[in-house]
Amino acid sequence: MKDKRLTIALAGNPNSGKTTVFNAITGARQHVGNYPGVTVEKKTGSTTHGDVRLDVVDLPGTYSLTAYSIEEVVTRNFLLDEKPDVVVDIVDSSNLERNLYLATQLMELGVPLVLAFNMSDVAASRGYNIDEEKLSELLGVPIVNTVGHKGKGISELLDAALVVAGKTASKQRYPNYGGEIEPHLLQLTELVEQKCSRQRSRWFAIKLLENDAETIKRLGQVCPEHIEELTLEAERIRKHIESVCGDAAEIIFADRRYGFISGACTEAVTQSVERRHERSDKIDAVMTNRYLGLPIFAILMFLVFQLTFSVGNPVVDAFDGWKGDLAGAVSGLWGESGADSVLRSLLVDGIIEGVGAVMVFTPLIMLLFLAIAFLEDSGYMARAAFVIDRLMHKIGLHGKSFIPMLIGFGCTVPGIMATRTLETRRDRITTILVLPLMSCGARMPIYVLILGAFFPERVFKVLGIYNVTNQALWLFAIYAIGIALAIVCAKIFRATLLKGEATPFVMELPPYRMPTIKGLAIHMWERTWLYIKKAGTIILAIVVVLWALAYWPKLGEEKLGVFEQQRAVVQAEKQADAEQIAERLEEIDNAEHEAKLEHSAIGRVGKTIAPVFRPCGFDWKISTATIGAFAAKEVFVGQMGVIYSVGEEADEESEPLREKLAAKYTPLIGFCIMLFSLISMPCMVTVAVTVREAGWRWALLQVGYLTVLAWVLTTIVYQVGSRLV
Amino acid sequence: MNDRNNNSLPTIPLAMTLVGQTVTFAGVRNAGRGLTHRLAEMGLAPGENLEIINRGPGPFIVSVKGSRFVLGRGMVHRILVRPE
Structure with missing residues (x-):
């Protein structure tokens, strides 16, 4: 069947x-x-x-x-x-x-x-x-x-x-537009039926009277030879309606539809009290209070990051540990002779270290998306737009532009899509241009890696109750810098390239609702799954390419021999104690690792572009990772993972990436990495979406101004910072 | 502007109203057809009552047909209403 x-x-x-x-x-x-x-x-x-x-x-x-x-x-x-x-x-x-x-x-x-x-x-x-x-x-x-x-x-x-299903809607009623309008509407309906479309003729006639551009276009395609006659007739009736009723035809139509509904509801609905908003209004009296609204908003945002961090970090650490175990186990399959195996290096140094570095942050991403889903589902998002309207007005946008920006904290791409709700192109373009400054979820792994490496966790008590970590404060600062830059840039764009009056802001405030667990779970999972999928596809491909670039060409036997000799010399020294020997052997290992990397393709590319990034305080390794981040922001983490593990004999004792970074760079450079990652060119997907939504000129401008801004600011911070510290 | 509720009361901008007041919507200054139509479809047609629920730092929250609307800072100066 x-x-x-x-x-x-x-x-x-x-x-x-x-x-x-x-x-x-x-x-x-x-x-x-x-x-x-x-x-x-x-x-x-x-x-x-x-x-x-x-x-x-x-x-x-x-x-x-x-x-x-x-x-x-x-x-x-x-x-x-x-x-x-x-x-x-x-x-x-x-x-x-x-x-x-x-x-x-x-x-x-x-x-x-x-x-x-x-x-x-x-x-x-x-x-x-x-x-x-x-x-x-x-x-x-x-x-x-x-x-x-x-x-x-x-x-x-x-x-x-x-x-x-599938039946013609015979019993359905529809609004009657009254004695002044119905005869004319009927006449136009018949005209549409005769000349153009037998189906939905009444609807087409109403839309013609409402002067609906889309409908005129559609009818023009169906019957190009009659469209002029139809629009002329509609125009005539519209003028008549307006002179009789004193308002534009489409306003009368809207009004009569509400009249029709209200008529039906008076008969069928009784209402004991008006209470739909009772509770919401009470909550709003605080949440949208003219003095408390903004501080509450700031506190909520801070709590989002605090929660994400304090709950997510221990889980990330656990994941990181498992990743290390897995790398050790896979490596162990090759036994002692595994050091030279290309397959071992691809699996362990490339895929596990690279993709793994991105995957271990999944819990954090999930929590961030959960928090955003909560703000969306509870109805607070619209309140945030209200609270922020005055600030947004100062930069020539209005509160509604802030919703795409908030979504942008999760991911820039849906944020750009959400700008569809903005009425004017000017507002849309301005919002799209500054959206990448809203630090997205994919940048979170970079911050977490850096904070974990350079800013060891310390806990403060705020008001003697709340435990706040310094890492959450740093994270909050980074996000705040992004927002501040977005404000300045939007203001500049609105005063130069995108001049014009602010557009009217009308938005419905939904009543507050307690989000359901199922709804939150679905929203969170949809977005998290995209993150995981990206790690398994695009990022996997990039990481394999990067691994190959870091693996070949290999250092010649001759040069490797030099390191072997040095090791032999150290081991032969009889006077030195065991500890000293171990230390010196490690130094030699590190030097060998450096030499191997510098000899590889990625080392050569990195060395070529490094001078550009030197003023920002970046060495060639960071520079290559920064470029790689164009594919997807989180690639930065993956690439650092690969660079710091290729050529190293990975075993269970190899130190986590964080410790390697901490040993190699200063906290100032760490901060510069975060700052540069925050501002610099948006990821490939964002650029593609911007091209589609705004055109390639704006996309080009977006990439250009953000990259220049990132370089200039990071350079200033590094140069000033390194003189002060 | 609209003449259907042509009573003798003068109109004032929404920005001059107070929280808790109920007023009658009269129209929008310098509004294109699009904006007026959109407002009418949301229920804010001439003659409609609206109650001022809250005035924040700039925008207003008003109640229309049982729904809450945010009207931005620019809008509250352009919307004309008649006090009851």
Whole structure:
């Protein structure tokens, strides 16, 4: 028997709990990609219900189907072009009127529709009494109560979806626009039907009257010979409506849709008290207080790093230990004669040291993503935008630009994608240009490596209660430097290349919600998995290349012989005690290691470029790792791992990378490495996304200005610092 | 601007209102069609009541149709309202 296959599209306002319903339907069977041609995230998943296989598409969260934002365009085009078998509109039942606005548009579009009244438990506890049966009758659409995060009503929702799937929506109602408008609308609808499209003719007519550019373009493609006639007629009616009603046609339409909803709700919903925001308003009285808001924000940010560090570090240390054990075990397979084995060196010095160096930081990355997911899911992210608006206003942006920047702390790439929500291109470009200064998760391993090597952990007591480590303070300082630079750079861009007035800032504040463990886990895992995947693919490839460059060409027998002789001389000395001999042997080993590296391809390349980085205090090893970081920031760590282990006879006693670095460099150089990594050119993926989002000129500018800025600042710090210390 | 609620009360910028006050939305100064339409779709159409929940250092939080909106520093000077 061949199973039936249906496509369900999930639509809904942002913050309606759409994602929790999607998670409840599909579980872990999810796939995240992009809509073709744009960088709006497309989430798909699948499940079976009865004997039907369901492909579920999670559409972007939108308030309406007007083509103002790219999300709305994507949603609309998906509904028009892909024609899903059924659309489920997820409605926040504690905020019916505003959420049903999208539903009225879906009804006008004539798609097979089911309404999921989500968070119905919250609505009930807040004093809403909804007569779903009556409302369903008034709207002509099936309604199912759901509680997304508890998985309640999901099965019933799918039952209802299967019933309406693929059927023409005959019973659905839609708003009546009243005596002044309906006759004209009907006339235009008939005209569209005759000349252009028999399907969705009423919807097209409404959009023509709303002067919707996307729709005019679409109709122009369907019937190029009639589009002028249609737009002229629409223009005429629009003028008429405006003269009769005193407002632009699209405003009247919006107003009447709300009127239609409000009419239905008055009949079917009783409300004992207005309490949806009671608790949220109380929390907000503190969180968004004009004096407390900013300090609270700063403290929260600090706690994020403190938590990440204090919980994550011991785990990273444990992972590091296991990596050492693994290297020793693999190395042991070759026994005594293993020193010359190319395969042993590839496995141990290349793959385990290189990829391992990146992988051991996975716990930290996970914690950071967990913290960001918490800020997003709880609703605090929008408050941060509010609190920071005044500061952002000073640099010519507004609070909304700050959300992509906060996401950028996790990873710059989704941050750049999140700039899609900004209305003007000017704001978007400015935000994209400074986004890489928001220190991303992939830079964390560099900081942790450096801090662990040069700034041994010390614990302070703050207010006699909280334990704060100096490492967390350093980390916080690095992030703060990034933010400060972003502010200065944004200001400069807004005053020079991207001049213009600040754009209007309107944003909805969702009520605070306690994030669910499942939701947090899914969000955290999605992003962490990308990190792990990157380590297993791109980084693995780069590390193997780097290993080869560090392994060949090998030092000649003649030169190796010199070190052998020296060792023999030291061992032959009878007077010296054992300790002295061991020390001198180690010196010789190190010298041999250096010589081998300098002879290798990477050594030669490094030596060539080293002069450029000398003013920053970097030797050729750091210089090559800095260049390698262009592929992915965390490659820096991997590359240092490779450089410091190739040519060394790795065994269980080989010291961790941190100790090698601590022995070789000063804390000042350590700080310079962090500073340079923070600012310098964004990674390959970021550049690629910037090219796609803003064009290659801006991408080039981004790479250029950041690299120059990094070099100049690091040089200043190193030069001043080395004279002071 | 809008004449549907053409009462004799003068309009004032939202920036001049106080926390706790309820006012009627009248329109936005120097607004393009796009912005006015977007506000109307979010529920902020002429004639709509809004309550001032909080005024931060610049932006405002207002309540419209049971939802909370942040209106940025620039917006609060351009939005015109009628006090009740």
